[in-house]
Amino acid sequence: MTGLRGTDEPLSALYDAALFDLDGVLYLQEDPIPQAPDGVAAARAAGMRIGFVTNNASRRAPTVVALLGRVGVKATEDEVVTAAQASAALLAEELPAGSAVLIVGAQGLADEVADVGLRPVRSADEKPAAVVQGFAKEVGWEQLAEAAVALRSGARWVATNRDFTIPSTRGPLPGNGSLVAVLTTALRREPDVIVGKPHPRLHQESVRRIGADRPLVVGDRLDTDIAGAVNGGADSLLVMTGVTDASGLLAARSGERPTYVAADLLSGLTEPHPAVPAGWTVTADGSGLVLGGAGSSLDALRALATAAWALPGADDDAWPGPSAVRADGAAAQEALDSLGL
Structure with missing residues (x-):
């Protein structure tokens, strides 16, 4: 893409579904972002199908719905698609039922693995067939050490995402990608699979679950949300409420350039996007x-x-x-x- 696309119609009228990233689009950690609830409501009022799509593997769908409710966004569990869900589904396709999977991450990730018929474990002594790694504040040396032992013994390595940072009201903080980098450094190898954005697996799972024909990906990060849309063949809206700043947008490479850009979610979905900005x-x-x-x-x-x-x-x-x-x-x-x- 060599430039932003223009349209005189609101995006809510051009696309049949909106796939919203969460942190940086709808909230910052757990603080609401202005105009975000009204933006989601406007999408619903226009008849768009809604998906809440996140690389965060620490929260299950009910927890995400509750958090969205606290920041003023109405959601249902079947609208939530997480990297933990997609990672568990991938492992279920690859491993026999009942196989042990070492969890590096939160209990929510372990529960998703259990829900697909696999056995979550926390020790390499359980001889896990795979390691699945997702972000959690409690991840530390002990979990990473167990993963290192399991991976050196031949376990498959699935990372829910490689976001090096997560947005916060205090600025970017270390994300799952930073923790994956610890093991990459120690083992001198890369994960076998990375499920979350920008890799296409999570986008494909989102489109399937939501039933979208012409989805619009809405995000705040070029390297995950927007690159994921490009990799999935979808149009995208970058909102300037999270990680990406103006300088980052100008420096975006072709695989990370959004179709549209907006100051916030509400204006991005309901106002025209001029092909030639006036003035x-x-x-x-x-x-x-x-x-x-x-x-x-x-x-x-x-x-x-x-x-x-x-x-x-x-x-x-x-x-x-x-x-x-x-x-x-x-x-x-x-x-x-x-x-x-």
């Missing part, structure tokens, strides 16, 4: 960009992203970052300041 001009100046004109900061970001992705070398680390963007005029400088560029 702004962007010109290339050497390897950088010059923003001129006036208008909303979001439209400035749309214009800058399309221009940045068209620069020579935009896919090979040639983008030098926010220092390569400068303003022509006071209005443009104000927009760049508001975007952190």
Whole structure:
């Protein structure tokens, strides 16, 4: 994709389903994100099917529904699709019923494994056929050590996701990918399978469960949500309420570029997305960009992203970052300041 797509119709009218990421889109840890509940409600009112899709493997569907309820988002258990569910389903396809699976992660991950007819264990002495690793705050040296023993003995290694960070109100914190990296370093090998976004398994499971024909993936991360949509052949909406900032969007490579971008979920689903953002001009100046004109900061970001992705070398680390963007005029400088560029 060389630029953001435009439409005069709201996205809620163009797609039959919305597959929402959770942390960074609907809440930050357990703090609600403004406009998110109204955005989900608007999608429902427009007739969209709803999926709540998360790489987080520590919470089961009832817990996710309860958390969503606390931040003002109505949800049902059959709308929740987690990397833990998809990982357990994959293991059930590969292993005989009753096989031992070593759990690195929360009890919710163990329960998902048990629900598909496998036997969750916590010790490598149980001779597990596989190790499944998901994020949990309680994961520490003891769980990682048991996994190392099991993996060196030939167990299959399934990681629910490789998110190196998770968003929080205090900034990004270590995620499951950071814990996977501990074992990767110790064992000098990679997981056999990574189930969660951006890998297609979780997206395929979500589409199947929700029954979507034309889904829109909604997320806040380029490397998981948006790349997962690209890998799954789906369009995507990036909301600027979580991990990705303006500089990160301008630096996105072709496999991580969203179809649309919005400040928040409600406006992203209910307002038009201009193909040519009104009021702004962007010109290339050497390897950088010059923003001129006036208008909303979001439209400035749309214009800058399309221009940045068209620069020579935009896919090979040639983008030098926010220092390569400068303003022509006071209005443009104000927009760049508001975007952190």
